[in-house]
Amino acid sequence: MSAPLTLPRLVLAAPTSGAGKTTVTTGLMAALCARGLRVSPHKVGPDYIDPGYHALATGRPGRNLDAVLCGEARLAPLFAHGAAGADVAVVEGVMGLFDGVARPQPGEAADHASTAHVARLLDAPVILVVDVSGAARSIAALVAGFRAFDRRIHLAGVILNRVGSPRHRALLTEALADIGMAVFGAVPREQSVHTPSRHLGLVPAAERRPAALDAVDRLGALVAASCDLDGLLRVARAAPPLHTEAWNPATALATDTALATDTALATDTALATSTATATSTVIGEGGQGRGAGAGRPPRIAVAGGAAFTFGYAEHVELLTAAGAQVVAVDPLHDDTLPAGTDALIIGGGFPEEHVGALTANTRLRGEIAAFAARGGPVAAECAGLLYLARSLDGAPMCAVLDVDAVMGPRLTLGYRRAVAATPSPLVPAGSVLAAHEFHRTVLLPPPAGAPPPAWWLPVVDPAAPASAGAATPPPQAPPGTPPAAVEPPVAGPIEAPSRWLAEGFVHRRVHASYLHLHWAGSPRIATGLLAAARASRRDPASATRHDNPAGTHRDPASATRYGDPPARHGIPGTGGRRPGAA
Secondary structure, eight states, X not given: XXXXXXXXXEEEEOSSTTSSHHHHHHHHHHHHHHTTOOEEEEEXXXXXXXXXXXXHHHSSOOEEEOHHHHOXXXXXXXXXXXXXXXXXXXXXXXXSTTOOOSSOOTTSOTTTTSHHHHHHHHTOOEEEEEXXXXXXXXXXXXXXXXXXXXXXXXXXXXXEEEEOOHHHHHHHHXXXXXXXXXXXXXEEOOSSOOOOEETTEEOOGGGGHHHHHHHHHHHHHHHHHHBOHHHHHHHHHTSOOBXXXXXXXXXXXXXXOHHHHOGGGGGOHHHXXXXXXXXXXXXXXXXXXXXXXXXXOOEEEEEOSTTOOOOOHHHHHHHHHTTOEEEEEOTTTOSSXXXXXXXXXXXXXXXXXXXXXXXXXXXXXXXXXXXXXXXXXXXXXXXXXXXXXXXXXXEEOOXXXXXXXXXXXXXXXXXEEEEEOSOOSSOOTTOEEEEXXXXXXXXXOOOXXXXXXXXXXXXXXTTSOOOOOOOOOOTTOOTTOOOSSOOOSSSOOOOOOXXXXXESEEXXXXXXXXXXXXXXXXXXHHHHHHHHHHHHHHOGGGGGGGSOOTTOSOOTTSOBSOOOOOOTTOOTTSOOOOTTOO
């Protein structure tokens, strides 16, 4: 263990969603940067959108701290990694302070993955952002309750948001003084700073970059004028030393050997052999990819631009550490894949907002379809799945998959524990991973003989008590079905399910799914993708061996996830230096 880390830090939380956490947090980050400080931005949970605004404010990648996707033991190391070289770290919470997963697993705290949980893991002081509209002295009772609810949390003070007038501020400050609570700011109601929203939350910063930069500047000025920055910095600098060692992508790859040793890959000789080679040579060569026969580093293209804005910075860092060269492609503007592309990642985003431009780029759509057909590895999440579909709301897409997508009536949102149903470039069959789902589209029922599923999702009766148990095999279980007892390294034991849902597709070397993964929780995903890229380069025809034999496709009688309709070249998650930012 390295020496304790001295890092000034703050967590900004709120009693509920909608209190203005993102507004105040982004403004605080911008205000501190305007003072010449290097600010490390972080967000509790899986959210992709808020970190985009954090990146604009700070010029550093916005990083997520998710106890479900990454495992709680990795959070402090990931935090230290992201904050390297920073003067202060600012963490934006999620939902209400104590709101975590709906059904904690056995052994997990009732507030697992909440802002309070992360604050305890980071030993960080908490500032409560309180929406005070329509209340005065009652706010003191609310804050007193939050302080008393969990004494392990160091609630250092509050920032009052949406204050109506100087008189309103005085009433609030007096009431909070009566309970001994410090007030570090009173942000007035401000109509001139508007961050637009739509069906999945805020509009991503990458889709409105000039306007977003202006909004961030305005938020910084607003917070600087209405908050005690010196007082907040004193609280941050009083945080105790953090006893952790910073996460390192190369070390994470070297110590995650599950993929190289998993016998489930034996059914795909090319992938299994290449995986073992990648793990032993790329990491052994310090991540330069110069092992025997490796040739040039695999080139991994990552879709970005305004249509595909979701991504975690650690993914690119893991790929780079594993020996890959990561390049960007913007499906809205680039009409070809980067030269020498060996694998393609298409993450989440909002293709439904850019259907016309995506459809019009027929050359790139055709090139992606041809790349997949000849065995090129493709990892597609959510928006990527939609882009690979035959159509999205009737508009032609890449047609790599024989399915159609439409906008649905409801939001699908939440954590999932998924069992890999089919060997793929990302994981061997039987792997259990934590994932997150966040979309409002649905896939129309696929035709008979559709590709096998990427995942089996266990469905547990919500009325049943949470308890660790055996995972019964899915119906019509494909090869690689998990054994009766599953003990994954991150996701926790699978509860005994009442039924299974098929999710996503594996077709040749294409892994397409609605589920979002955080590779820091399973670094082997990066080595698996590089292994597939190398295998494809050597033997493109071997991709046909990824398709399961006849009889292992979805059972039409079983439950499925499918129902009736109800910065231009930037790599998502890596951030972008804001003009003038340190």
